[in-house]
Amino acid sequence: MPELPWHRRHSWRAGGAAAAALVLTLASACGEPPGEEPDAEGEPAGLAEDPQFVWAVTGADRQIHEDVARLWNENNPDQEVEVFFLAPTADEQRQAMFQDLQSQAGEFDVLGLDVIWTGEFADFGYIESLEDLRPEIEGVSLEGAVDSSQWQQELYALPYSSNGAFLYYRTDLIDEPPTTWDELYETGTAAAEEEGISAYVGQGDQYEGFVVNYLEMFWSAGGELFDDAQENSTFLEGDAAQTALDFMTEGQESGFFAEGFDSMVEDDARALFQAGEAVYMRNWPYAVPLLEGEEGEDSEVAGDFAVAPLPTFTGEGTTSALGGLNNAVSTLSENQDLAREFVLWAATDPEAQAVLAGHSLPPTMLSAYDEADDPNLELLGEILADAHARPPVPGYNSLSLVIQDNLHPAFLGQQDADSALEAVDNAAGDALEQD
Amino acid sequence: MGRVFLAPSLGFMALIALFPVFYAVGMSLYNIRGFQQEFIGGDNYVRALTDPNFWNAAKNTLVFTVASVSLEFVIGMAFALIMHQVFVGRGLTRAVILVPWVIPTAVAAQVWRYMFDHNPGFVNAVLGTEINWLRDPAWAMVGIISADVWKTAPFVALLLLAGLQTIPKDYYEAAKVDGANALQRFWLITLPLLRPAIVVALLFRTVDALRMFDFAYVFAGYSNSVATLSVYAQRFLVAEPQLGYANALSTVTFVIVMLVGLAFISRMGRHMVGDVARKEKR
Numbered sequence: 001m002p003e004l005p006w007h008r009r010h011s012w013r014a015g016g017a018a019a020a021a022l023v024l025t026l027a028s029a030c031g032e033p034p035g036e037e038p039d040a041e042g043e044p045a046g047l048a049e050d051p052q053f054v055w056a057v058t059g060a061d062r063q064i065h066e067d068v069a070r071l072w073n074e075n076n077p078d079q080e081v082e083v084f085f086l087a088p089t090a091d092e093q094r095q096a097m098f099q100d101l102q103s104q105a106g107e108f109d110v111l112g113l114d115v116i117w118t119g120e121f122a123d124f125g126y127i128e129s130l131e132d133l134r135p136e137i138e139g140v141s142l143e144g145a146v147d148s149s150q151w152q153q154e155l156y157a158l159p160y161s162s163n164g165a166f167l168y169y170r171t172d173l174i175d176e177p178p179t180t181w182d183e184l185y186e187t188g189t190a191a192a193e194e195e196g197i198s199a200y201v202g203q204g205d206q207y208e209g210f211v212v213n214y215l216e217m218f219w220s221a222g223g224e225l226f227d228d229a230q231e232n233s234t235f236l237e238g239d240a241a242q243t244a245l246d247f248m249t250e251g252q253e254s255g256f257f258a259e260g261f262d263s264m265v266e267d268d269a270r271a272l273f274q275a276g277e278a279v280y281m282r283n284w285p286y287a288v289p290l291l292e293g294e295e296g297e298d299s300e301v302a303g304d305f306a307v308a309p310l311p312t313f314t315g316e317g318t319t320s321a322l323g324g325l326n327n328a329v330s331t332l333s334e335n336q337d338l339a340r341e342f343v344l345w346a347a348t349d350p351e352a353q354a355v356l357a358g359h360s361l362p363p364t365m366l367s368a369y370d371e372a373d374d375p376n377l378e379l380l381g382e383i384l385a386d387a388h389a390r391p392p393v394p395g396y397n398s399l400s401l402v403i404q405d406n407l408h409p410a411f412l413g414q415q416d417a418d419s420a421l422e423a424v425d426n427a428a429g430d431a432l433e434q435d
Numbered sequence: 436m437g438r439v440f441l442a443p444s445l446g447f448m449a450l451i452a453l454f455p456v457f458y459a460v461g462m463s464l465y466n467i468r469g470f471q472q473e474f475i476g477g478d479n480y481v482r483a484l485t486d487p488n489f490w491n492a493a494k495n496t497l498v499f500t501v502a503s504v505s506l507e508f509v510i511g512m513a514f515a516l517i518m519h520q521v522f523v524g525r526g527l528t529r530a531v532i533l534v535p536w537v538i539p540t541a542v543a544a545q546v547w548r549y550m551f552d553h554n555p556g557f558v559n560a561v562l563g564t565e566i567n568w569l570r571d572p573a574w575a576m577v578g579i580i581s582a583d584v585w586k587t588a589p590f591v592a593l594l595l596l597a598g599l600q601t602i603p604k605d606y607y608e609a610a611k612v613d614g615a616n617a618l619q620r621f622w623l624i625t626l627p628l629l630r631p632a633i634v635v636a637l638l639f640r641t642v643d644a645l646r647m648f649d650f651a652y653v654f655a656g657y658s659n660s661v662a663t664l665s666v667y668a669q670r671f672l673v674a675e676p677q678l679g680y681a682n683a684l685s686t687v688t689f690v691i692v693m694l695v696g697l698a699f700i701s702r703m704g705r706h707m708v709g710d711v712a713r714k715e716k717r
Contacts, residue, residue: 095673101469102678124469206570206658260553262570331470398675405659412570 042096044082048073051082053335055342056097057112058325060088064161064359065112068352072342079338081110090114090208101126106332109339112325113157115148116400118392122151127328128336130343131155137347144322145364148389152230156328158347159364161356163323164383165216166307166376168273168281168291177308180315181217181247184280189256191279198258200251201269202282206408209265211400212321212390213282214407217244219388220312220319225428226391233428241421243313248411262412276300282310284323285360288376307376309383322387324364395431402427456689463682472679479683489684491659492667493691495651498576499663500644503583507640508633510584511591518592519599529596532589540586544653547582551654572660579650579661587643591636598632599625634703638696645692664688 044054045062047069057065065083073080084107086093094117100108101124113121121127134155137146145159167184169177173191178184188199203209215225223240226233235241251257258278260268266283273281274291281287285307289295293302309318327343329336346352353363357372362380369381390396403424410420463479465472483489518528535543550557551568558578559565568578602625610620626633648665655661657670668688671681 091673094676098676125471126469207656260556262567263552395675401657401670401674404657408570408658409572409660412567414571 042086044084045069046082048080048082050080052079053109053333053338053342054082054084054107055110055112055327056084056086056100056108058088058090058093059085061359061361064356064361067355067359068346071352071355072345079341081342084108086112097121097126101330101332104332106330106334108330109333109335110342111328111330112160113328115145115322115324115326116390116392116396118149118157118326118328119151119394119396120392121328122154122156123394126331127156128331128333128340129154129156130158130329130340133158133340133344136344140348140366141364142322142366142384142387144384144387144389145324145326148322148324148392149326151392151394157326158328158343159324160327160343160346161324162362162364162384162387163284164362164380164387165212165282165310165320166285166288166380166383167310168283168287168305168307170279170301170304171306172304173279177306178311180311181220181313183315184311185247185251185256188279189254195279197276198272198278199256200280200282201258201261201264201272201278203265203269204257204261205263205265205268206404207265208400208404210408211403212323214244214248214403214411215388215390216282216310216319216321217247217313219321220244220310220314222314226393226432230391230393230432233425233432235425235428236421241424242417245407245410245417245421247313249413249417252411253413262408273305274299274301285362285376285380289360307379309379309386318383318386320383320387322384322389324362391431393431395427395433399424399427399431456686459682459689460686463679463686465679467678475679479680480687482680483683483687488659488662489664489667489687492662492664495576495661496645496647496663499580499583499647499651500641502576503580503587503644504637504640506580506584507588507591508637510588511636512595514588514592515595515599518596529593532592534589535586536590538586540649541653543586544582544650547578547585547650548653551578569654570660575654575661579654582650583644583647587640591640594636594639595629595632598629601632602628630703634699637703638699641699642692642696645695646688664691 044051045066047066055065055069062085065085069081069083086096093112093114097108097111097113100106111121111127113127118127122129130149131154137158141159142162145162146155149155149157149159167177170191173195174187178187184200192199203213218240221240221243222238223244224234224237248257252261258264258272264272266287269278269281269283270287270290272278273283273287274297288307290297291299291301291305293299310320312319327346329339329343333339347364350365350367353365353368356363357368357377362377362384363369366381369377369384372378372381393399406415406420406423409415410417464474464476466475466478514532518525518532548569553559553567558568566574568574606624606628607620610624615623646665647663648669651661651663651666652669657666657674662670664684665688668681668684671677671684
């Protein structure tokens with residue numbers, strides 16, 4: 001039987017993963033990393049009466065993915081999809097999908113992957129090549145979203161949802177949004193001093209959000225992490241890495257960043273801005289309805305804020321890191337044809353993409369922005385057209401951890417800047433290697 | 436005959452307790468990337484022992500263990516002595532003192548993290564300081580240790596209190612008659628007779644501290660600043676999935692915990708058992 005070795009390897013790995021987990025459990029006091037809303041994850045959503053395949057997707061923005069699945073099920077009553085909601089945090093999502101694949105359980109047919117995971121999953125042999133579907137999305141989807149769906153020039157996923165950064169600013173304090181970081185610094189500091197509030201809030205905690213905030217400054221200073229062929233690190237070419245780090249260090253020292261910036265995540269920043277405590281904020285579009293005081297929120301800044309593209313160091317254009325999800329087809333799926341059909345539909349069906357836009361989750365289809373009558377969505381379309389995909393190389397997560405481990409202390413003045421930048425450059429090189 | 440009857444349960448124990456350990460050791464000899472795996476012998480162990488981040492994690496674990504266990508012991512002992520004196524409402528006192536220990540560590544860690552955070556910045560406000568508790572490695576360690584001491588000192592106190600109550604009061608009365616002062620009574624009667632309880636408390640706490648995960652992870656994620664051995668192993672199981680290396684790291688952690696545990700039992704435990712044996716001979 002030709003499948004025998006496969007099966008033997010299967011049990012070995014399944015046992016191995018379980019064994020590692022068990023030893024770790026033995027070796028770790030009594031805990032798992034804390035998850036949010038334990039009830040909301042790890043369960044099929046029960047949207048289909050007779051599901052034919054399973055879509056594993058993040059439990060954050062649950063309602064949106066449910067609505068997309070419902071739309072599919074209405075149109076394809078014989079080929080219903082079951083949504084399996086994973087944890088809302090990225091690490092736990094990855095772990096759940098890895099476990100499904102590594103143990104060869106193969107329960108998930110479609111995998112909703114964060115834009116930075118494509119290289120890793122492709123390199124591990126976990127997802128199918130979708131290269132033959134390239135013509136269907138090229139020119140239809142955002143370029144950055146397509147970039148983030150490929151590894152080594154081969155397409156392994158199809159775009160689904162996107163995300164880009166807004167610069168939020170107080171229209172009662174600032175007349176014109178700044179186009180350079182220096183201008184932002186000066187106007188922000190002046191207004192903050194006058195009002196007795198903070199100048200700038202963003203994502204300064206030591207996590208992926210910090211990496212995103214740093215990379216946006218790095219890119220906007222003309223930096224690139226890798227050369228075009230994705231063979232070498234170009235992190236230290238030019239002075240972009242230094243420029244971005246200097247700006248952050250100075251912002252921290254001079255009090256330009258709000259107090260507690262170094263432990264702030266998205267919602268911490270949003271809460272401060274919403275309470276009228278900051279002049280500028282870097283955040284994702286999700287904050288707009290909340291700041292406007294919709295959905296039962298109290299907002300001190302309703303009507304007194306607007307959004308603009310993030311500035312750059314040169315004053316030209318804008319640079320945002322690209323967020324979002326791509327859908328991939330699991331190698332282990334027994335319903336690959338159906339899964340491919342669904343993935344393509346989610347990427348290219350105007351109705352499906354409109355569901356996202358209706359919930360303020362940025363779609364990846366270009367046409368969704370062309371017909372936009374919402375000025376914020378239109379602006380987002382412009383921002384996303386210039387957005388940078390974080391490189392979906394196999395070692396991206398390791399690279400991100402090294403950036404967090406070195407640049408974060410350096411920005412706080414706890415570590416020498418040169419050695420921190422050097423460490424990131426080395427890690428960027430390592431992230432490309434596949435052994 | 437007894438052995439024959441015991442054999443099935445021993446075998447079952449070995450299967451569920453030891454089998455996963457050997458499995459993990461087996462996996463640690465492979466380089467595993469997705470569906471591919473390759474036998475690489477001890478390379479993962481060589482990598483661990485030459486990995487500065489591993490040694491950093493080992494150092495963090497050691498600092499945490501020594502500091503938290505000694506503080507917990509001293510504070511727990513003080514608690515126990517106080518509770519031993521109080522007779523009115525002792526049951527209630529004991530219940531109250533155990534509350535921190537009952538709270539799940541992950542929850543407690545989250546609460547402490549919020550207290551140390553800048554917003555709302557409770558600890559800094561109370562102390563009148565401007566310390567970056569979460570992001571300055573030394574202070575983050577201080578924060579983690581205080582949180583752990585808060586949580587576990589009561590548990591140590593309870594173990595020691597149980598021991599205190601087994602010491603007959605006659606000894607103290609006799610010592611008083613002989614003119615021993617309070618310090619002498621504590622040093623010559625309480626401490627030696629409390630030894631079994633002390634050994635148990637220290638053993639539990641040390642082994643627990645060596646595999647500490649929750650506080651470090653909640654305070655600083657996978658950041659090297661306060662990562663312990665467990666956090667570092669978890670990093671390669673989840674954040675940078677390299678199952679072979681993760682298994683090597685958890686095996687090393689397991690071996691360290693086991694060696695320390697055995698050392699405890701053989702050094703302090705044998706004395707204890709020896710004392711009992713000597714007494715029985717008499």
